[in-house]
């Protein structure tokens with residue numbers, strides 16, 4: 001039997017394979033021994049559960065929906081697992097659509113709320129199995145390419161990622177079913193993969209990012225055996241399509257715990273797979289204070305219920321790389337503006353090999369960067385032109401972050417804050433007070449070339 005196959009079998013055989021194998025035993029936690037109540041579950045999620053049950057199918061709330069309620073939090077969304085096939089689910093709900101290739105799932109749509117319904121998946125492999133067929137393929141790296149073999153509840157539980165994500169809430173009798181000791185790990189505040197960690201990361205390297213995301217979000221520790229292989233296996237993320245990594249980056253940094261997540265990604269050697277140029281620049285001495293400051297602000301915004309834009313996030317995450325490249329080009333004699341344009345092209349070109357950046361985000365991201373040169377140049381009509389630029393607000397916010405990060409002297413941000421507040425006469429006055437001393441005249445620049453991004 002091929003080595004990979006043996007490993008995979010072992011990872012699912014309780015007590016029978018490597019010494020790492022754990023015993024998994026079904027436990028049922030009755031309603032009086034847990035805190036999940038129907039009132040915490042959204043109406044749409046309850047509707048889907050009830051209709052599936054009434055139609056004769058098994059259906060459970062699973063994943064973050066159970067985990068976050070047990071922890072006393074509010075779930076971001078509700079996921080449901082059922083023994084109905086995607087087509088059967090689709091037939092039951094007019095407001096649903098079949099999606100996905102790698103995992104075929106059903107989205108049931110209720111206004112802005114989307115309930116994700118997945119059909120129980122089978123074990124990756126069973127005892128005398130070979131990788132079944134096209135529906136259950138793995139690549140040469142052990143990556144699960146498709147996973148559409150259906151199974152029963154227990155099999156579904158054991159192919160989920162972490163023990164704390166494999167708790168099933170049954171709305172018929174209000175019990176929680178726990179196959180992987182997830183309740184215990186919730187109590188101990190541990191992120192633990194189900195099965196053999198290395199095998200599970202090889203099947204889907206994104207699980208490494210998920211481990212970090214949940215650790216940061218929940219303030220949990222990644223259990224020792226689950227964290228041990230991460231550094232070595234991090235390069236496997238290079239096999240993940242760049243579009244999926246883009247989505248994962250957004251999840252990592254827009255869950256409200258971006259700063260903590262950033263630190264963990266660095267600690268586990270994962271950041272370099274997501275932002276290789278940024279890590280290179282930081283390793284070469286570039287400061288990442290702007291990234292930290294931007295993530296701190298983002299976390300605060302999310303806590304206040306405000307939104308964050310992907311282009312702002314990416315503008316910040318790539319800033320150290322841009323700075324390094326921009327300076328390098330100026331050192332080689334390029335004037336400020338062409339150096340910036342060249343640097344932008346290069347940094348984005350390299351980044352999209354790791355994570356894609358959809359055009360609707362890369363455009364505004366470039367504008368934020370380009371406006372950083374225009375913000376200090378306010379003479380004459382320039383300030384008005386900048387103020388009416390569609391990306392002014394984001395560029396101004398970015399400027400404030402640069403100031404807070406200590407990258408430039410404070411002052412310019414306050415000037416713009418004031419300029420937005422006062423009336424037209426006030427604005428004219430502010431401009432006249434600027435005088436000509438700060439005007440970046442062409443001649444002056446020629447005599448002493450600006451080596452760094454222009455300051456005020």
Ligand code: ATP
Nearest residue numbers: 062063064065076077079159160161165166204207
């Ligand atoms: P949240 O929605 O709060 O980010 P979640 O745990 O619900 O967290 P989802 O991405 O919504 O995460 O996935 C729902 C569930 O599907 C997970 O809890 C887990 O059981 C399972 N799952 C998701 N992604 C994977 C994966 N890559 N490998 C194995 N199981 C997964």
Ligand code: MG
Nearest residue numbers: 063064077079
């Ligand atoms: Mg979820």
